Amino acid sequence: NAGVTQTPKFRILKIGQSMTLQCTQDMNHNYMYWYRQDPGMGLKLIYYSVGAGITDKGEVPNGYNVSRSTTEDFPLRLELAAPSQTSVYFCASSSTSGKETQYFGPGTRLLVL
Amino acid sequence: AQSVTQPDIHITVSEGASLELRCNYSYGATPYLFWYVQSPGQGLQLLLKYFSGDTLVQGIKGFEAEFKRSQSSFNLRKPSVHWSDAAEYFCAVGGSSNTGKLIFGQGTTLQVKP
Numbered sequence: 075n076a077g078v079t080q081t082p083k084f085r086i087l088k089i090g091q092s093m094t095l096q097c098t099q100d101m102n103h104n105y106m107y108w109y110r111q112d113p114g115m116g117l118k119l120i121y122y123s124v125g126a127g128i129t130d131k132g133e134v135p136n137g138y139n140v141s142r143s144t145t146e147d148f149p150l151r152l153e154l155a156a157p158s159q160t161s162v163y164f165c166a167s168s169s170t171s172g173k174e175t176q177y178f179g180p181g182t183r184l185l186v187l
Numbered sequence: 188a189q190s191v192t193q194p195d196i197h198i199t200v201s202e203g204a205s206l207e208l209r210c211n212y213s214y215g216a217t218p219y220l221f222w223y224v225q226s227p228g229q230g231l232q233l234l235l236k237y238f239s240g241d242t243l244v245q246g247i248k249g250f251e252a253e254f255k256r257s258q259s260s261f262n263l264r265k266p267s268v269h270w271s272d273a274a275e276y277f278c279a280v281g282g283s284s285n286t287g288k289l290i291f292g293q294g295t296t297l298q299v300k301p
Contacts, residue, residue, distance in 0.1 A: 176289065
């Protein structure tokens with residue numbers, strides 16, 4: 075199993091551009107999550123999904139959108155990129171909620187200039 | 188409010204020395220507690236977790252953590268640190284809700300001196 079894969083690994087965006095961060099998992103997990111990691115701030119939850127067709131906001135959803143049309147994929151869309159969205163983005167998945175381990179992808183480093 | 192605090196931003200220990208990383212949490216319900224490790228340029232990997240039972244839990248790579256409800260703490264320990272343990276360590280808290288959402292601490296960066 076590849077686990078959780080993310081593309082791209084690194085991207086530079088200009089202010090106002092849009093892009094989609096891709097996330098795919100091959101573990102048949104129902105739960106998927108998007109986090110952003112800023113230096114000294116830990117990880118903040120952006121959006122999460124408890125199954126195909128079901129998504130909900132996390133702690134810091136503004137400026138982002140998600141969709142979950144399949145169990146495997148959970149893309150994160152950035153509309154009108156801003157410098158405040160410069161961060162490292164991690165996707166994670168788990169089989170169920172609560173006690174279950176979240177498995178993380180390698181991350182996407184995004185720089186908005 | 189639910190929160191996790193890791194008081195130590197950066198810790199340096201000598202190889203072979205013991206290690207303790209502190210974690211304090213604030214959570215209204217029964218907490219599920221996790222420690223994750225992040226090596227440079229990598230995603231996070233679970234070290235150990237606690238949700239009930241014995242308050243001393245064992246994890247991978249020789250790590251252990253002790254849940255102390257009275258102190259709202261879940262400190263991570265290792266008796267003898269190896270150079271490969273240099274990484275960033277995150278404590279996280281979740282609950283029995285059906286969302287699986289976690290709240291992460293700010294992280295502690297561990298440097299190991301030879």
